Amino acid sequence: MRNVEELVAGFLPRELLSRWFLNTVCLAASAASLLRCSSAVAAQRSLIPPAPAFCAAPDSLGMVATFLDVGQGDAALLVSGGRRQVLIDGGSDPLLLRKLLAQLQISALDLIIASHNHHDHVGGLPGVVRGIRVDNYLDNGLPATIPSYLRLLAALEFRHVRVLQPVARVLMLGELEVRVLPPWPGAREQNRASVGAVASYGAFRILFTGDADSVAIGRWIREQNMPRVSIVKVPHHGSSTGISEALVRATLPPIAVVSVGRNNRYGHPDARVLRLWSGPNRQIFRTDERGTIAIRGCQDGTYHVTSSTTSGTIPQTRASGLLPDPHAASAEGARRPVVDVAIPRTGHDGRSSSPGRLR
Numbered sequence: 427m428r429n430v431e432e433l434v435a436g437f438l439p440r441e442l443l444s445r446w447f448l449n450t451v452c453l454a455a456s457a458a459s460l461l462r463c464s465s466a467v468a469a470q471r472s473l474i475p476p477a478p479a480f481c482a483a484p485d486s487l488g489m490v491a492t493f494l495d496v497g498q499g500d501a502a503l504l505v506s507g508g509r510r511q512v513l514i515d516g517g518s519d520p521l522l523l524r525k526l527l528a529q530l531q532i533s534a535l536d537l538i539i540a541s542h543n544h545h546d547h548v549g550g551l552p553g554v555v556r557g558i559r560v561d562n563y564l565d566n567g568l569p570a571t572i573p574s575y576l577r578l579l580a581a582l583e584f585r586h587v588r589v590l591q592p593v594a595r596v597l598m599l600g601e602l603e604v605r606v607l608p609p610w611p612g613a614r615e616q617n618r619a620s621v622g623a624v625a626s627y628g629a630f631r632i633l634f635t636g637d638a639d640s641v642a643i644g645r646w647i648r649e650q651n652m653p654r655v656s657i658v659k660v661p662h663h664g665s666s667t668g669i670s671e672a673l674v675r676a677t678l679p680p681i682a683v684v685s686v687g688r689n690n691r692y693g694h695p696d697a698r699v700l701r702l703w704s705g706p707n708r709q710i711f712r713t714d715e716r717g718t719i720a721i722r723g724c725q726d727g728t729y730h731v732t733s734s735t736t737s738g739t740i741p742q743t744r745a746s747g748l749l750p751d752p753h754a755a756s757a758e759g760a761r762r763p764v765v766d767v768a769i770p771r772t773g774h775d776g777r778s779s780s781p782g783r784l785r
């Protein structure tokens with residue numbers, strides 16, 4: 427194994443490196459080539475991890491996955507180095523979501539995925555669809571009767587947003603690949619009917635699970651060739667309904683993110699879920715403890731975590747690591763997606779030049 431400094435130098439800017447070493451204690455886990463670092467550095471207030479030359483050229487910016495602190499709900503933003511922008515779920519509060527997206531300077535989205543049509547996932551979306559340019563939208567296809575869903579449908583129609591079907595397919599946005607994990611066929615309950623996604627930027631992969639229960643997760647594992655990933659968004663805010671040892675074994679992420687509200691009335695996350703996702707080579711990040719969590723990943727699988735919490739009770743956390751990917755070949759092998767499509771950039775007039783088959 428290479429020494430610690432050599433490994434770290436590969437994914438931290440040189441000027442940050444010296445300061446980082448002055449303030450940070452790093453433990454190298456030789457077996458997994460992972461670095462787990464805890465920092466007592468003064469809190470870093472930026473929501474976005476250090477940018478310039480973070481990744482090896484030509485992939486200098488990498489992709490940032492930001493798990494937004496929207497309280498009890500899910501909302502995550504993906505921004506690739508080529509500025510392709512994807513929002514997965516929108517929390518329940520439209521004003522909060524608009525504010526967070528504005529802070530991150532998001533004025534257009536290539537794609538929104540709503541995992542399912544519950545208020546804590548789609549409640550914030552109507553305002554976004556009405557307020558900024560959204561090119562493509564995908565949900566689980568299972569209608570709901572809640573007012574926020576009906577407002578969302580009206581906004582999608584009003585803004586002529588292209589609606590994509592939640593079938594097994596791969597959506598290409600430049601170097602960002604989004605593989606759709608289709609919902610349980612015939613499911614009548616929204617959580618079980620969650621549509622999932624594997625977002626890949628080279629070897630940096632993130633699994634989004636919505637509020638899928640263990641039955642739906644089991645089907646994904648059996649039928650969708652679940653790859654090893656860098657990050658898992660833990661199902662259903664850490665509820666016991668999403669417990670799946672098979673998912674942990676299949677994905678083996680060094681990072682698990684729980685998107686959950688402080689002191690929520692559901693008791694999320696469940697202690698058994700936290701135990702399940704705990705491990706010597708894994709860190710759990712919770713939005714109720716850390717606030718908004720941003721993870722910048724490179725195509726070689728290296729990553730860097732920053733969170734927004736500056737409270738004295740929760741230490742600022744940095745974790746960086748190198749994700750070995752022995753399953754890469756098999757993940758791309760066996761099963762072919764049903765549809766391969768590319769989502770091109772829209773023109774300046776806001777009208778898409780993409781073919782109708784995208785639907």
Ligand SMILES: [Zn+2]
Binds near residue numbers: 547
């Ligand atoms: Zn939920």
